Amino acid sequence: MLKKLTVAVLAAFSATAMADINVGVSVSATGPAASLGIPEKNTFALLPTTIGGEKVNYIILDDATDPTAATKNIKKLISENKVDVVVGSTTTPNSLAMMDVAVDNETPLISMAGSAIVVEPMDAKRKWVFKTAQNDAHMATALVQHMTDKNVKTVAFIGFADAYGEGWFKEFAKIAEARKLKIVASERFQRNDTSVIGQTLKMMSAKPDAILIGGAGTPAALPQKTLKEKGYKGLIYQTHGVANNDFLRVGGKDVEGAFLPVGPMVVAAQLPADNPVKKSAMEYVTKYEAAYGKGSVSSFGGHAWDAGLLLQNAIPQALKKAKPGTVEFRRALRDAIEGTQNLAGAHGIFNLTANDHQGFDQRARVMVTIENNTWKLIK
């Protein structure tokens, strides 16, 4: 009974044409990382459906921010949909969970997660894993640079009690220490906490010159609002995770003056004309907003777009070597992605090497501040 049901149900799924290029996608469109995953998911609808003259199918699955579901998804994509490459997932734990399956099946995996541990240190496994989002370290370096420029000596950190906050704290602490910045407090809060007064008072009692809030989306507004309310006068830094319109809506005037590093696409229109990223970033922003409304674009969707660009660049090369649907094609595709040079994406310029599967340099982030309830590029 159960068996029959399994067979019947599964038979319904496995109807994908074999000759096309199949791109499997697993994003966290629901669950705690939904605000990151939804724009990513939306972006796949904007990607080209033919590359190098071959039809491309995008098979998009939701992993609900759950690593077990992400693993199930990649297993399904590989065994049922015979995908040539997998893009995903949104979060670091989910990407890590998918990694083993990708390697076992020799299928390239392009993650959109932030933490560098997805592609570092390079080893036999990570050979198959790429990453389009800036490493947290990229962002943290820009941030620490800005802090030292502003003569900040002591800094307090408050971050999500999850993989995002944890990843940011680790990277930030490493770089801050190297730059002689003293971290005087490190606090955590839950995304849906109703109050962060305790943490705020703790940080303020350490009298830091600056406070870094390691959160994503609207929940990152609460600490800043509380800091304003309790009369904190120092500098406030946010991370690139807040760069969406909902954050500005909820934060209102209380988040004015916050500094944060972002991918250049967030302020694409303000970039100087000679910025190498401007054109490619504008293209994404224009397309996304045409499809989903003005002001709807967020930096996370850009990582999905960049994954699309990596594929558009690599697939034609791989097609010369093998046919889609074969392990030879997947190997060729992996090699081609690794060989990506000077590719302008929405977030930066990709220059991948055998040891660097992320490939961005300092052009992949800019510092912005919040002014008049919008992102303002700091020249």
Place this chain on the structure above:
Amino acid sequence: MDLQILLLLGQDGITNGAIYALLALALVLVFTVTRVIFIPQGEFVAFGALTLASLQAGHVPGTIWLLLGLGTTVAVLDGVRLIGERRYAKLPPLLIFNIGGPLLAAAGLFAISPAQLPLAVQVIIAMLLVVPMGPMIYRIAFQPLASASVLVLLIVSVAVHVALVGLGLLFFGAEGSRTPAFTELSFELAGAPLQGQTILVVVASAVLIIGLYFFFERTLYGKALRATAMNRTGARLMGIPPILAGKLCFTLSAAIGAFSGILIAPITTIYYESGFLIGLKGFVGAIIGGLASYPLAALGAILVGLLEAYSSFYASAFKEVIVFTLIIPVLLWRSLTTRHVEDNDEHTDEVNPESPTAQPQRRWLRHLPFAAFIGLLLVAPNLLPEFSITLLNYIGLYAIVAIGLVLLTGVGGLTSFGQAAFVGVGAYTTAVLTTTYGLSPWLTLFIGLAITAAVALSLGFITLRMGGHYLPLGTIAWGISLYFLFGNLEFLGGHTGITSIPPVSLFGWELKSGDQFYYLIWLVVLLAIVAIRNLLDSREGRAIRALRGGVVMAESMGVNTQRTKIVIFLIAALLASTSGWLYAHLQRFVNPTPFGLTQGIEYLFMVVVGGMGHVWGAVLGAGLITIVKQWLQDWLPQILGQSGNFEIIVFGIAMVIVLQKARVGLWPVIVKLLPSRTRQRTLPTAEMLAKRPTAAAGTVLLEASEVTKRFGGLVANNNMDLSVRAGEVMALIGPNGAGKSTMFNCISGVDPASAGKIAFLGESTVDQGSRDIARRGMSRTFQHVRLLGQMSVIENVAIGAHLRGSKGVIAAALRLDRSEENRLLAEAARQIERVGLAEHMFDPAGSLALGQQRIVEIARALAADPCLLLLDEPAAGLRYKEKQALAELLRKLRAEGMGILLVEHDMDFVMGLADRVVVMEFGEKIAEGEPEQVQQNPKVLEAYLGGVE
């Protein structure tokens, strides 16, 4: 420490605590009136706040569609009933209220721009949109289950919560909202600014609490609710319909929730899933108050708020762990101060654990389906596509946990939402020890089991002594705190998790791929099934199944119910831990997500859907939920063209329907489709069990003197004296309400006497429980029959022989108990034959006539080989011939030297049988002597002739 900071933290704690207090009050109200532990309380908070935020942003809030949907459902449900009853006049108000109102509201919201309205009007609209959902949810989800057990109601409540959270994401999106403050005032407190809105929250909560106090004290509806909370049956007799009371308290609860949300929306950001944690913290407060007292609940909630504020200052990463761990010492304290074991009699649950003796006659035929299943499992990897094997792996992992839950919830009647946390203990133990310390996975399996056992035993010790609903609540709390603990401990890999867990190797063969692991997983599943089935079909198994019949009967038969509960909790935890070990090595990656409360809830759903009382139901449920979830995840977004947690909504709703329409789950439905099975008729032949040495006739067995029993101010027994000797029938008679059964309970230790001496076989029983008394040779029957209706007669009777066997759980699971088991069953069969019910031996006990059930109880008592038999109205409901046979049996027992104490109303029966008679009236002895003497006694004549009889 800075005084100013202390003050500010206190202020923060009180602000949050005030909201928790409001919710705690609503939770206590709902629980006392309807027995529903209302987990979705928090969703009203989120819905209230987000609906207001939507209105202010100029959107039409999604809640209007939910209101319309709920209203239509109510209208359909009630409309069908009204039409059936031809009460057409009631239809228009029903339709107007449930459909017309929401439609009008929707039209109004589209016509005018709600963003332009003044704040007060927006608040009123938001309340009007959210509050009616309270009574509607009651009508749809809970009203049809009014007589169900607290546990069933709790599961429904969780299902409603899950569906509402899914809808919340759909309506309001993943990002949060905030509303403008009601007041922009700001004050100085101890040199720091204090927002007017914060004061408003505290003041409004206080005003609301006082308002509720007056509502309960002064208004008719309030008094009606209070009356219902105190005594449901009494309230019904007083003319307060329980449905009205239910709707009323759900309305209040929704109003309190929505209002709380509107109050805090200006000082914090509210998300679609914010409500759960807020509600749960209110809950912790309510539990501290014992779910009964309003002031204690409010105080507890404020304590939670304060604790949260201070721990967010001192150890912010461990805040949730601290808050939710607080429940544990509170429960421990309560369990240590509650001396008496509560008897959570819940005979209303028609979940029928399978009856292992009802199996096909021939051995090979009996094992055919199982063998076929194994065969299918063996060939599956060769036949099925690769991904189905992946799914089967997960199904197997879930099934292992679910099998434990079947034992715990379906058979034992205990509920745990914390199984996922036990899975986590197993998974994390092996992940850490194999990656960091390089230990062998086979070693870490046992280390994980040992850690799990330690946790389960201590948790079980704390929560299992309490009434039925403390275990689920305790496990919710423990599930949450363990989840956050996993995430915040550096050596456990934090929230990011642990990678590169080595694969399991077996004789040098690495189980790397899913196909290879598949065999290991399903081997464990099959072993678990066999072991649990063996266990259920044994002495200990009957003791476990007896738990559902209430603690009183099981204890009287010598079952250590406390120990039995801990044992099944332990088994369920160990199975979960094993599943976690498998998970870690299959996935080769762990992080806290799969061990959170959501997964814990899903395990319970699997068991409910599959069939709580059946081991195979666990496998069915795990398979069904996994496959359907996969299917819904793939297809619902495509059908609806939008991403969202649709499968969660569908699950929640499906769960409510399953619990309302098919509480036994799907497995029994499938079994019914199969050809009916012939029942085992052969009885084991085995040597007799050892018998107790009989006392010489005339020895005093029982000596009770000056026994007094008080219930509060009511004296049920006063200075009662009574003795029973070996080889005599002593009858205790008296009009209804004279206190005879109370006396029985004092003697048998079910409900110990308040004062006086009772000696059994020369030893005082004052400090002994019914279990110890039973062990020493006293056995009894009950005035209200306490049999397990779904179990066969022979199994019921075999429970009586519990103390005459000694084989434990492990022996039962491994089938090392068969010779003892055969002797126990043979003894049970002998006693059934003795009382003349041999032809009903294998019938379910519930299918017998009431009189016959009383006789089964006598057989059960006799199976204990007692020297003193206590019979509470054994002849009630018997026909003349049967009474004669019973009297004959009792005479024979007397001749064998047994002492019999009899409570009976049938005077002919008593007078023809008893050697001595004691007459009671109003709790006191009024006469004692031989039957003829007593019959002449003027006091007795007056008591009977002047009394009600």
